[in-house]
Every structure is written in C-alpha cells, then in structure tokens.
Amino acid sequence: MLTAMLAIGILAALFGLLLGYAAIRFKVEGDPIVDQIDALLPQTQCGQCGFAGCRPYARAIAAGEADINQCPPGGETTIHALADLLGLDPKPLDAERGEHAEKTVAVIDEQVCIGCTLCIQACPVDAILGAAKQMHTVIESECTGCELCIAPCPVDCISMVPVKKDIRDWKWPYPQSAQRPVAASGE
Amino acid sequence: MRYRSILISALFLFLFAVAGSGLVAFTYDLTADRIAENQRRALLRSLNELVPEERYDNDIFTDTLTMPVSGFPGITGPVTVYRARKDGWPVAAVLAVTTADGYSGNIRLLVAINMDGTVAGVRVVDHRETPGLGDAIEHGKSDWILGFNGRSLGDPALEQWDVKRDGGVFDQFTGATITPRAVVKAVRDALLYFGPRRHSLFEKHPDPPAAS
Amino acid sequence: MMPPDDNAPAMTMLPDKPLRFPGGLQLASNKAQSLGGPIRSARLPRRLYVPLSQHIGEPAEATVKIGDRVLKGQQIARSLSYISAPVHAPTSGIVSDIGKYPVPHPSGLSAECLVIDCDGEDRAVDSGLKMRAALDADPAEIRQKVRDAGIVGLGGAGFPTSVKLNPGPGHQVELLIINAAECEPYISCDEALMCDRPQDVIDGIRIMQHALGARQALIGIEDNMPRAIECLTTALRNAQDTALRVVPVPTLYPAGGEKQLIYALTGREVPSQGLPIDIGMVCHNVGTAAAVARALIHGEPLISRVVTVTGAGIAQPGNLEVRIGTPIADIVEQCGGYTADVARLLMGGPMMGIALHTDQLPVIKTTNCILAASRDETPDPRPALPCIRCGKCADVCPASLLPQQLYWYARARDFDKVQDYNLFDCIECGCCAHVCPSHIPLVQYYRFAKTEIWDLERERQKSDLARQRHEFRIERLEREKRELEARRAHARKTPDQAGAGDADAKKAEIAAALQRVKARKAQQERESGTGESLGAEQQRPLTEREPRRATQQDDEA
Amino acid sequence: MTSYRNIVRDGFWTNNVGLVQLLGLCPLLAVTGTFINGLGLGVATLLTLVASNVIVSLIRSLVRPEVRIPVFVLVIASIVTLIELTMSAWFYELYKVLGIFIPLIVTNCSIIGRAEAFASKNSVGKSFVDGLSMGLGFMLVLVALGSLREITGTGALFSQAHLMFGDAARSLKLVLFDDYGGFLLAVLPPGAFIGLGLLIALKNVIDRRMQRRAVRHTAVAGRVAEA
C-alpha cells in the first residue's frame, strides 16, 4: 500500500517538475487574441462601446470585461464574427449603446465654418483638413462616420449624410423566395 | 528563483498525490471485507436459485474447480464447477459454461445438475442476443429456461435434445431459432460432460480461492 | 498562379477535333427568328443617352460641356487610366445635358450620361484613326489607335480591347482565339456580322494577330451556324490565309465562355483566377475584331454596334446596326413594336442577360441583344423548394464546381466557406439554376455572395486604413505631449536655451503643416482615383502608402 | 456578480449541465434506461460535484496555475474512487447495474469544468451551492430521461427500486399500462439520444415561451408607466 502511494506521489512530483518547467519555458507574452478581435471591429473609433476606441474595446473583450454586443457601427455582422472567433453565442446588440444605422460621413458646411480646429482635434483618424481661422473640410474616403466631431463644433456646421449609393457599390440582394431564411448555423 | 518555482510545483503535486492516494487506500482497507462479502453473496444468491440453500452445507463459493473442456461442440472454453455437498456427500454441481453458438457473441450459462443426472436448473448469466427476440432465454423475460428443470440425458432421448424445428422437443421462440438452439446444445453438452465424471469431479481438491 | 513557361511547346499540338468541356447544356438555339434578313441600319433617334462608363474599369471623363456642338466620331469623353476607354459622339448634335440617367444595369440605378440632341445631319469628323498599312505598323501604335477608337470587348463583358492586345512583358502569345461561338439562345448578332461582313471580321483578326505577334489564330464557331462558317471560310480561301483557321465546335452551352472555348479548341485549361495569357493565348470576340477593322481601316471609332432584337415579344425580329446611346424603345419600335405576348425585357441572352425594368434605357457598347420575351419563353420564377441535393447542378456546371455546396454556404452567408468552394470560379452561366428541380435561384445566390464579399473586402480595407490613421494619430499626440513636457522641463532648467524649445515647437508645427499638405495631396491623388471599384490591386498602393507616410513622419520628427 | 440565486438558477436551468452544456453525455445516455439507474448515477455525480467543488474552492489560493488541472484531476479521481468503494460496499446491486459508469464520472467534463470555471474562483459557500445546484440539475435530467425511457420502453416506472431503497421498495413499481408490448427503441441507446433531444427541445420551447411572456410583461409595464 505504501509503495503504491509513494509511486503515485513520485509520478506526480515528476509531472509537477515538467509542468513547472513548461510554464516558464512556454510563457506567452502579450495577447494575440486582442489583434484578432481588433481586426473584426469596424475601426470607426467612435467610442459608442464605452471605450476610447476600437483597440481598447478589443482589449476589454479579450479580458472578459466587455460583452461582444457593444458595437453599434459593426452591428450584427461584427457580433457574429466575434461570437465565431471567441466561441460564444451571438446576442442582440446592446440597445443602450445605440442602433446600427446606415453608414454616414461627416460634411462641413463651409459657409458656416469659422475655422476653430476643434473638430480637427476631435477626429480620431485625422480625416479633417484645415488650419486655424481657415475653412475645414472632411476627407470623405477617410471619414469613419463616428460623429465625434459634431459635439465640439461651436457653430453646428457639421452634419452627417448617408454615404452615396453608387452603381459600382451596388450589391445583389439576398434572393427572395418562399422559404424563410435560416440563421447562419452551419451543418 | 526559477528553480524554486519549479520545485514548489513538484512538491505541491506530490503532496496532493500522496494525500489522495492515502485517502483512497484508507477507504479501500475499510471497505474491502464488505465488498468481498457482497460479491460472495451475489454469486451465492444466483447459485441458490438453482440449488436451494437447505440442500447443502458446504461453502459452495470456495469449493470450486476449473476444468479445461474439449470435444463438446456446444461448449467453449473451460468450465467452472461449483460443488454442493451435504454432510460431505455430493448433492449437485453447478457448471458455469459458455457457448459460442449464439446469434451474436457468447452466451454464459449456469447449469445445475443433480447427482442423479437431472437438471436442477439453468440460468443465463450473460448474453448479447437480439433484444426482443433472442433475449427470451433470460429468466426475467420469459419462463422458457425453466423448461430444462428435471430433464436428463434420457428424458428426452439424446437425439431429441434439440429445438423443435430440428426435430427435438424444446420450443424455439417465434422469430428466433439460433439462440434457443445454442442454449439447448450447451445444456446437453454440460450433461454429457458431467455424466461420466460426476464422481471424479467431487474428489478433486478445490481451486485455491481467487485472490480478490 | 501557374508559371506561364511550362506550356510553350504544347502549343503546336492542338487536338484533332474540338474537345468537350465539363458540364454544359443542350439548349434550343432560337436564332432563326432574327436571321431572316441582312443587318439593317437603325434610324437615328432624336436624342441619344451615352453613358460615360460602358466598360470594365474607370469611367471616362467628359471633355465637352453642356451646349457644345459635337460631330459624329468626335471624342466626347476621355479615359483617365489604363483600364478605361474613351467615348465618342455617335452622331452630330448638341450636348443638352450631362448627368445621371438610368442605364442598363441589374440594379436599375442611374449613372453619368451625356445627352446629345441629334441634329439629323450626321456630320462626321475625321477621327484620325485610319492607318494606311496596319499590318506593317508597330503593335504599340495599333494599340494606341484601338484605344483611341474606344473599342471594348463586344461579347458582353466590355473589357478595354487595347489592354487585351498588350500581352505584357514576359508573355509570348502563341495563339489568338476569336470567340464566335455565340452560345446563348436567341443572340445572333455575331452570326449576322460574320455572314454580312466577313471581310471586316477577317481584317480585324489579322490586325489583332499582328498586334499580338500571335503565330496562329483560330475562330471558334458553334457548329449550328453553317452559313457563318461558310462565309468565313470562303473569305479566307480567297485570302489564302493559313495562319487563320475556322474551327467549328459542338453546340453546347456555354461553349462561348472564354475558358470553355479555349478548352474545346486547345484542350488546355486557363488557370483559376488567371488569364488566357498565362497559357500563351488571347481571346477576343468576333464583333470586337470587326470593330477594330472598322476603326483602323475605315477610320470609324466605336459608335455603333450590331444588336439582335428578338423574342416572341417583338413583332419583326432582326439584327440592327444601332448607334450607341439609342433608347431601346426606339429600336423596338423599328422592329414593329411589341407583340401582345411581351412579358419581360432582357439585355443579353436568356441565360446570362440582365432583366431591364424599362425600355427607356440606352443601347451601350456591350448590348448584344434585346430580348423581349413572352411568358412562355421566360416564365415567372416558381417558388423555390428546399435543395434535395440531387446533384444535377454539378452535372452541368462547366467549371466543375459543386453548386449546391456554394448555395448552402451563400444562403447561410458563410462567405469564407463559399470561397473555399471556389465561388470565384463560377462564371454565372446559369446552367445550374436552369436544371434545378427545386427552382432555386442559384445564380442570384452566387451573385449575392460575390458582391457581398467584394463589399466586405472594401470595408476591411477601409477599416484597416482607419486603424492605421488612428494609431498614427495616437502616436502623434503622445509624441507632442512628450515634446511639450520635455520643452517645459528644459525651459525650467535652462531658461537661456528657451529658444531651442521654440525651435522644436516650430519644427513640430512645420512637420504638422507638412503632414497636412501631404495628406491633402494624398487626398487629391485618391480623389482622382476614386470611383474605382477598389479591387485589391488598386487598393494595395493606397494601403502601402499609409505606413510609409507614417515612418517618414517619424524620421522627420 | 454571482448571487446565490443566480448560481442556483444557472445550475437548474439556464446553464444546466445535461441540457445546455451537454457535458457528461456518456453516462447520461448510457445508464438512463430506468428511473432508478438515472437516480443512482445522478446521486453519485452530485456527491462528486459537491465534494470536488468544495475541496477545489478550499485549496484555490494554494494552487499554482501550472499544476492546477492535475491537482483538480487528482482531487476528483480520489473522490470518485471513494464513492465507488462506498457504493460497492453498501449498494452492491446498484453498483453492479451502473457498472463502469461510476469510475467514468472522473471523466465527466462537467465536474472538472465546474472546478475550473467556478470553484477555483469563488468562495467555499458559493462553490458548495454551485456544486449542489449543478449536480441536482444534472440529476434531474438523468431522472427525467430515465423515467421517459422507462415509461415508453416498458410501460412501467420505478422498477428495481429495491436496488437503492432495499427490498421494501419493490412494491414501488408502478405499472402504467397493462399489457404493454414494450417499445424497445426507447430502452436501447438510440432511444437515449432521441429522448435527450426531445428534452432539450422542450427546454427551448419553455425558454422561448418565457421570453415572449417577459417581453409582453415589460411592454405592459411600460404602457402602465406611461399612463
């Protein structure tokens, strides 16, 4: 009986040594999952999720501090992608964070703009051009539609307009048929 | 620093392993007798169904022999013989036999034979026959197995130790022939084996009790 | 991609008889209705709507203003990038508007068009395209002329022809294949062209062959067009040409698919996501060849094309030579108008064409057929049943795909899986949907998935750009903060060196200004390049530019 | 964060081991031929779960992360062996029926799952409640499936009750349908799969009903608040 106990004990000690060594040898620095989550976020940097941009939100998700349904610009697509990546169940968008809306871009009414540069400081992607006392303008192709420039503007000259629909961006619609579309659950 | 952390892990696991296995060892010691008694009683119960307790006074559980058997097509492998004696006289023997002729896999049987050569009873211990068809050989499912009680090699005659479809006297069940046929053959061969050896079997020294 | 070199020797070994490509369908050809007579010239309409983008690639940019008088053949829009084509005035008249008008497109959306009020005089300008001896000319010069003539592939895709006449460095063209298979039912414009103008066709092919330096040229024609085959062979016999052959291929839809035709003629497969040039071949449509001849020999830019007007919904089907920009309603009227049976209007054939919601749309360079079909010819789609995995779609798929797998994944919006099953090898020929016993609109599922994937790709690139810009901004803010603090500390410690701090601040300001200028420049560049549908190739330099800019900034700081 | 109430609800319903996490399916499917079998294994699993949760929670501050899993496995294996020995000493008949599935509790993922996901992060009290509710939730599924299969398969319930409750319990056997021919499919393994599927479906139906009702309630409440 004693020998059996001792044998198991020694075996366990050996495995303990091995595991202790492995823990030091194979220590992973950093967290690659943050990059993967970040890659799925829409990068509007709008802060609607409650974090200061997409990457902080990604870090929070990875740490389990934030839920995956806090990104209104990404909408359902992003939630599904995140659920897939993290092996979670998709859930509906957190309504408190806002609604998934059509994509918009900011446009500055150049007649009204007084050139205060406040919006330039607010823009998370440096998509607004201009200098002090000069009229500003938004680079449409780089604007993420985050709406962060609207609040600082003292003269309310910025408005959000829907992205123009072009024949080249047109997408074939999902086929209409008698069948009800099924959820994206695989076989 | 590094080595210390490794050593602490090892030591920790060692302590847990020793504690866990110590606890198990302790419990094992505590329960071992009771478990052995349970096992003995379980086997005795099934033996007593065939050879009632009042018919013998020896320790049937340890008074066993394991004999190699060959030349009997209905039986495969060695046969274990449980011997029942009263006042030192042989009363009956229970043969644990196995047949390979079932529909799927082996059938293990206990065949109890009185010293006069009549069947005291047959029970199926283990089988894998088709549920709903072949499993009627179980006592719990039907009374078919009781049909052997009191039979002997002369009753019926040897060539009629067979299912009805093959010209014998024993019923097959509707839809299944192979299973009852295998059981009938196994019982017949158990009788054939026991008949000429009934006395010599009781003279041998018992097997040493299996270490458990 | 497959290395292009492993096939050069095989070139000479063409199969004795055309091969059968995988899948395919036997369809009733229905071409006789429109082949009753020779090609008629359509009359000039009162007003033309000429879209600025009738081809694959960048739209052209208008070079005329509203109110300008233009002459027939005058360039009215120029191409701005390599993959683009100019547009010419189809007749003389006055530019009355430049703006968005409906164009033939499955979306039914509008696009930029030039509207010309015709003056009916049809006065022409010298295009300067005519070449005295095109067959002796430098290939580069031929390509330039073809480009100036605004010629694009007339088979349906509309890829700028000059680009396809340039094999590019490192490529040797062994074989020019002329696609005259015209496999879709009802369409007969190429057949009519070959019968009526065989000389144009052959002249054009010779010029192309010369421009490409191709040793040999094959004309692949479906064997249910004996008259066209005869016309071409007769013309060829007169010309004593041996480097140019007519090869009848078995009638099997879609024999006119580029990859299918090349396989049928040569037994070689164009690599997936590759081009024929990767195996030393180039494929042009027969109508394109004729257009090249019209331009380089007769000096006419691409301002008209042969259009088949047919279907049970048309009173007098036929083939018409139509000016680009003519409203469809106008040419239907010239074909006797609609019959009572008309139920559907298609541009192109019944397998791959697009359904038009109205006939107030112009004919464009890629309009090969106007099909006004009856309900019997093109019934309303029946309600789709669930897929029963019968596999008939896979039997007929000319790309050997597994259409039902693509369908499952497209339906579930699993865009990764659908690409694993090679969605982008699908040529949208429609065979699978045609044979589907459950009447599932398979092709639409694939189109849906393709456009979704492109859109996702665009989005991804956009978000990558935003991420980089955001990261750069954060870095910049931090750096500025650091610098500010350093400056303050410095100023406190050694007040006499405050000037240096100022210099630093100046430097930072200058850097910021520089960056703004650069950003603006970049924006201008990008704006000149916008409108492009952001294929991966086009987008890559953009995304590469960003980090470069960021590092530059670092160096300067 | 995790109140006792949530822990209990998780174990019994929202995160039920058998119906939602689908852990420990091997014993779940194999032994639930009758009510008593289900109950027997359910009790064994429950004991293991509670004991392992409590012990793991007790030692949670001592365990170094790298040897965490082996330690948990050691704890669980010891507990299961103790239970096995105890059962074969005092419930020998039942032990014979449940056979190899008792040692297999070691590999029941739900136990190490709870140890890792809950007990190693929570206090002893909470871990105890978690083990208890998770184990009871699992036991309920085993019992439900066992009853379902026993009734459809043999037309009776509580047969063999004496295995657990002694000979006096023999009379507990309820024959629900006299002259029932028996539906073997339910007794055989495929019946276990189908039965479990139906139970899961039933749970989903109930969940959906409750969700709909909750939505209606909040809507009504909202309207009341407005008015």
Add this chain to the structure above:
Amino acid sequence: MQFPTQSSPYLPPVNDVTRLMVTVMLAMIPGVLCLFWFFGWGVLFNLLVASFAAVGTEALILRLRRRPVRPTLGDGTALLTGLLLGAALPPLAPWWIPAIGASFAIAVAKQLYGGMGSNPFNPAMVGYVVLIISFPLQMTLWSPPHGAGHDLLPLLDAARLVFLEALPPGTRLDALTMATPLDAARNDIARNLTWSEILQRPLFGSFAGRGWEWINFGFLIGGLWLWQRRVIHWQIPAGMLGGLFLISALFYIADADSFGSPVFHFFSGATMLGAFFIATDPVSAATTPRGRLYYGAGIGVLVYVIRTWGGYPDGVAFAVLLMNMAAPTIDYYTQPRVFGHRDAGDDGND
C-alpha cells in the same frame, strides 16, 4: 414600358421535384408487382397504410411548424418515403407496424431535421430500423412466398390478420410465417450445413430464394429505367453492387461452403431496392461523382458484413444509415477538380 426584373437565367426550368418523385414511384411498379405476386395482399396493405401514415404525419407536422401544407405535400417526397418503407416491410405485419414506421420516418427523421432536403438520414430506412429494433418479432415474420408449398391468404383473411390481428380459424402464426432466405441461410450456416445443401431447400428457388429473385429483378429493371431517365446517377448503384460483389466473391472463393455467392446476395433481401431506390435518395447520399461511388461501395460492403455477421437478418437499412453518416465526410474529401485548378481542393492561390 415597365417590366419585371429578376436574376438570370430566365428560361423555363427543365426539372421539377414532383416529376422526379413520380418517376421514382413509377419505377417501383415492376418490383412491387413481383412482391404482390409472391406475397399477396399484405404488400398492398403495407403500401397503403405506410403512404397514408407518411402523408398524414407530414401534413400534421407541417401544420404544427406553421409551414404551407399543400405545396409541400404536393412535392411527393412524403408519399415516396411511405411507399419505399411499405415495400420493405414483411407482408402480414399488423397495420400499426407500417403506421408507426412511416410516422416516425416523417416526424423524426425528416421534419425534426427541418423537412425536405435537410434530413441527414434516409427517412424510410430510419423508419425501418426503428421498427426492426423495437418490434423484431413482427419484423422478422415473413409469409412464405407464393409457390413454396403454401397458398397465399385470401383478401379477407389477410385484412383480418393485418387490421384485427385475428388469425384465420384453424391456423397458427408459425404456420403462416417463415424466415426469409437470408435469415434461413444464416440459421442453416449456424447448423453447419453447407451452401450446396442449403440451396437444395425449396425456399431457395433457382439461385437466391423463391420469389426474391423476381422481386429483385423487378426493382433492377425499374432502377435501370430510372438511370436511363437520368433521375439517378449510375455511381451509387454501381458502387453498391460492385462493393457487394467484390466482398462476397472474395469470401465465396475462399470458402464456398460457408458463404453465399455474389448472385445470392444480389438477388436476395432488399439488395436491388436498396441499390436503386434507397441508397440513391439524393438528400442523404454523397453528392460528388467520386463520392457517390465510394458511398455506394461502402453500403455494399456493409450490407455483406451485416448480413453475414450482424445481429439482424438484412443489412441494407443499417448499411444505408451508416453511410448516410459518412456522406458529408465523403463529399468533403472527394470534391471534383475545379476547372482551371491543378488538384481537387486546390484553392488556386498558390
């Protein structure tokens, strides 16, 4: 003028699910006629009860699922499931056997998975397997074929037996039933008879069992017609018969006394029904050309293995279900080479 729009292609479709199903039903006629000739009215009752139960269950469940009932019933798939199951059942089985089998097939094996097109298993065979597992007794009682020394029961007696479970006066159930040749052969092999002896018995007809030879021949004819009409692909029947032939020939050559000949296996039991009508059910079968061949071969081999060593007399149903499970995997590994790719599965990005 305004016109409707939709995606291409626009030509009228050339195939139709209902038409495919009706074609399969028509192709069953020769085999079913043979069944009827040799086993009498019970066959008809089975087909009728199973069809009614199948269609009725489908209607019921569609209602419960709030799906359109009429159009879905019109596709004929439920009816075909009922007919296939009915054709596989023993002829004098009590009426509730086909009823339970068909209801289970439709309700569990088809509708619970999502209805037509979504079932991973062949519904008819699921129904059959449920029956043989649950009611092995009723499922192994085949009546002797016509001409094997017994007369067929007249219509009324058969109806009383099937629907009221009342035996005709003066008969015993055992007298009305006997094992199928497949089952009988296994019994005899177990008794150490040799195949040449077994084949002497009247039940075995000319080479594979009285009646069964003709029934299988009937289904073979129907199956070939289906192939000729391009309703089924040749790979699955060819694979299944090929696999069955290879393995049975192998054992037959090794030991002709203990193992049945390929001919026996081809023309007994449900071989031809399985090969042409059941294994070819597209929804649950493999779909790639090469995959179909492997799938069929797998069924053929499994049929032989189950018939020879398994626990139930015929193996077609089990073999089909087992291979149903393997079908997605087979499909995955047998994708055809896409045009312009070098190898199958090559994603072209190399």
